[in-house]
Amino acid sequence: xxxxxxxxxxxxxxxxxxxxxxxxxxxxxxxxxxxxxxxxxxxxxxxxxxxxxxxxxxxxxxxxxxxxxxxxxxxxxxxxxxxxxxxxxxxxxxxxxxxxxxxxxxxxxxxxxxxxxxxxxxxxxxxxxxxxxxxxxxxxxxxxxxxxxxxxxxxxxxxxxxxxxxxxxxxxxxxxxxxxxxxxxxxxxxxxxxxxxxxxxxxxxxxxxxxxxxxxxxxxxxxxxxxxxxxxxxxxxxxxxxxxxxxxxxxxxxxxxxxxxxxxxxxxxxxxxxxxxxxxxxxxxxxxxxxxxxxxxxxxxxxxxxxxxxxxxxxxxxxxxxxxxxxxxxxxxxxxxxxxxxxxxxxxxxxxxxxxxxx
Amino acid sequence: xxxxxxxxxxxxxxxxxxxxxxxxxxxxxxxxxxxxxxxxxxxxxxxxxxxxxxxxxxxxxxxxxxxxxxxxxxxxxxxxxxxxxxxxxxxxxxxxxxxxxxxxxxxxxxxxxxxxxxxxxxxxxxxxxxxxxxxxxxxxxxxxxxxxxxxxxxxxxxxxxxxxxxxxxxxxxxxxxxxxxxxxxxxxxxxxxxxxxxxxxxxxxxxxxxxxxxxxxxxxxxxxxxxxxxxxxxxxxxxxxxxxxxxxxxxxxxxxxxxxxxxxxxxxxxxxxxxxxxxxxxxxxxxxxxxxxxxxxxxxxxxxxxxxxxxxxxxxxxxxxxxxxxxxxxxxxxxxxxxxxxxxxxxxxxxxxxxxxxxxxxx
Numbered sequence: 001x002x003x004x005x006x007x008x009x010x011x012x013x014x015x016x017x018x019x020x021x022x023x024x025x026x027x028x029x030x031x032x033x034x035x036x037x038x039x040x041x042x043x044x045x046x047x048x049x050x051x052x053x054x055x056x057x058x059x060x061x062x063x064x065x066x067x068x069x070x071x072x073x074x075x076x077x078x079x080x081x082x083x084x085x086x087x088x089x090x091x092x093x094x095x096x097x098x099x100x101x102x103x104x105x106x107x108x109x110x111x112x113x114x115x116x117x118x119x120x121x122x123x124x125x126x127x128x129x130x131x132x133x134x135x136x137x138x139x140x141x142x143x144x145x146x147x148x149x150x151x152x153x154x155x156x157x158x159x160x161x162x163x164x165x166x167x168x169x170x171x172x173x174x175x176x177x178x179x180x181x182x183x184x185x186x187x188x189x190x191x192x193x194x195x196x197x198x199x200x201x202x203x204x205x206x207x208x209x210x211x212x213x214x215x216x217x218x219x220x221x222x223x224x225x226x227x228x229x230x231x232x233x234x235x236x237x238x239x240x241x242x243x244x245x246x247x248x249x250x251x252x253x254x255x256x257x258x259x260x261x262x263x264x265x266x267x268x269x270x271x272x273x274x275x276x277x278x279x280x281x282x283x284x285x286x287x288x289x290x291x292x293x294x295x296x297x298x299x300x301x302x303x304x305x306x307x308x309x310x311x312x313x314x315x316x317x318x319x320x321x322x323x324x325x326x327x328x329x330x331x332x333x334x335x336x337x338x339x340x341x342x343x344x345x346x347x348x349x350x351x352x353x354x355x356x357x358x359x
Numbered sequence: 360x361x362x363x364x365x366x367x368x369x370x371x372x373x374x375x376x377x378x379x380x381x382x383x384x385x386x387x388x389x390x391x392x393x394x395x396x397x398x399x400x401x402x403x404x405x406x407x408x409x410x411x412x413x414x415x416x417x418x419x420x421x422x423x424x425x426x427x428x429x430x431x432x433x434x435x436x437x438x439x440x441x442x443x444x445x446x447x448x449x450x451x452x453x454x455x456x457x458x459x460x461x462x463x464x465x466x467x468x469x470x471x472x473x474x475x476x477x478x479x480x481x482x483x484x485x486x487x488x489x490x491x492x493x494x495x496x497x498x499x500x501x502x503x504x505x506x507x508x509x510x511x512x513x514x515x516x517x518x519x520x521x522x523x524x525x526x527x528x529x530x531x532x533x534x535x536x537x538x539x540x541x542x543x544x545x546x547x548x549x550x551x552x553x554x555x556x557x558x559x560x561x562x563x564x565x566x567x568x569x570x571x572x573x574x575x576x577x578x579x580x581x582x583x584x585x586x587x588x589x590x591x592x593x594x595x596x597x598x599x600x601x602x603x604x605x606x607x608x609x610x611x612x613x614x615x616x617x618x619x620x621x622x623x624x625x626x627x628x629x630x631x632x633x634x635x636x637x638x639x640x641x642x643x644x645x646x647x648x649x650x651x652x653x654x655x656x657x658x659x660x661x662x663x664x665x666x667x668x669x670x671x672x673x674x675x676x677x678x679x680x681x682x683x684x685x686x687x688x689x690x691x692x693x694x695x696x697x698x699x700x701x702x703x704x705x706x707x708x709x710x711x712x713x714x715x716x717x718x719x720x721x722x
Contacts (some may be wrong), residue, residue, distance in 0.1 A: 205649075212643060278585065
């Protein structure tokens, strides 16, 4: 076993004033080939007014985590565990106990979600304004006040309100549609905005512009943002904290700066090294060997062990607990203390050996 | 006769947008590519970057003879590609050979492979078409050895699979093998890696670079991501070309473009590329507007002036040419000329531009 004291208490994923608490959330799909566990005992707190980035490759379970938060896992997936929402001035809500009507209310008015593929989220036969009035109406909001809010939101997002509200979805560019959708998802004044790859289909300049707008939106409307993406560098500048997923598990959680500078999970470190970066020397970028596991057949022990250079018998035999790297930084790895030494960052490596002689 | 592998001269591609049945007015014209000249050498790498709709894919397709330009000329080893196609004048290189030499890898690996055919069958097709004399056994051996070369082992297992049984990265490798089996001189990789996971991108680019070295193939890589373009172009000792609204606004050696960008638009793209070193708040986008103008009605003068933070009065009136700023480095911006009326004209105020969507005005 690890020589370091294993911290199994809840400190590591607990925050001071959580707005959403996820405990032991699990999603399974029964398939012909066996049971597919696409989210495994996820424990995570979302702190009020923070921006949390959830990072993972395709098929790592990050979208499932988002769906779980809203009890929106599609059939025949089965969700278990506990999701608690703590509103500002009301009683805490047990999300998985809500009936359909309460759930519908929660999903737009408290926790709102922007899904992947925003391009198809609009009804092509209805103009953008129609989507706003319909949404306000369906939730019994005052439509006139709501539309004023909508106009303000649109101009906060650098759109011309009147033009956009009159336009049909096909008349807007991808970036405009995406921003209009963000405005729509905030129009009912939710506390939490969950975004699943909200910018993936856009080019980089638009992605970055939207991110800087989101930051302002968050300040102005007191939002808590959860940003789910496969693109670690993109979210790194925006997020206060990051949670890294690998093979349907949360493998590392911590403040963004700590993750970027002292990532303790070998996977996080490899991911950072695999990312092309304008400031990293070219010779040091290397892909991660191997490929992500099949959900039906996740390796025993630590699921990263077949690809991990630090793996030994312990990793094959036992699934690692969370270890505290610092007070707010947790990692699920037996060998976290040696990860930095064994897998140096390519940016650091270059700095250490200025003037050539890179390994 | 020129020595260039492919040479584009003052190429212009304009698309007419049809107006529907009952509208007999002038069709609207989208200027996808406008006045671009570019030479591609043997064993060359050129990465084209820019926002969606800037014409980078259209330019790439024009370079490999898939898109007929509405103006200017495209030639392959000195032979005009469209003269060869139409059998005009003296044709030195038949169109068939040009077609074989210039290949493409599409953006979406999923939809570029026939879902009803096994990998072996997909990959045999180009060999059957272009090397009819090859025996069936040799053909299969060739396919298997190529699969092995791109890391799909055991090749026999992969050859028997259907596309849906492959991961995204594997599909893209099959598309790459298919292009390589034609023994091409130039491959257009059209956002070939943007559909892949971040961690797989470096691997795929390494593979393409390896094959470039082995087969002496040139690449045009189209990408919206400057860091990927830099990785690919720098490793291939190539150039990065930056496009904006149909124009090539800056082109030069990859590292030069990254470390010493000249055009304000290139600097904007540099801003848009995330930096992993934490703690730097990059602030507002360094553009006047975050949306691209309508390509049907591009701005007068320099096309970037509506968004350019450095724009002055002169930029409204005059269209900059391409100015040399170093070896192989060209920039289309007046700021590179020491003596130009730009420097004496007044900066553009935001309210002179017909917009309500500027970052500065809502602050």
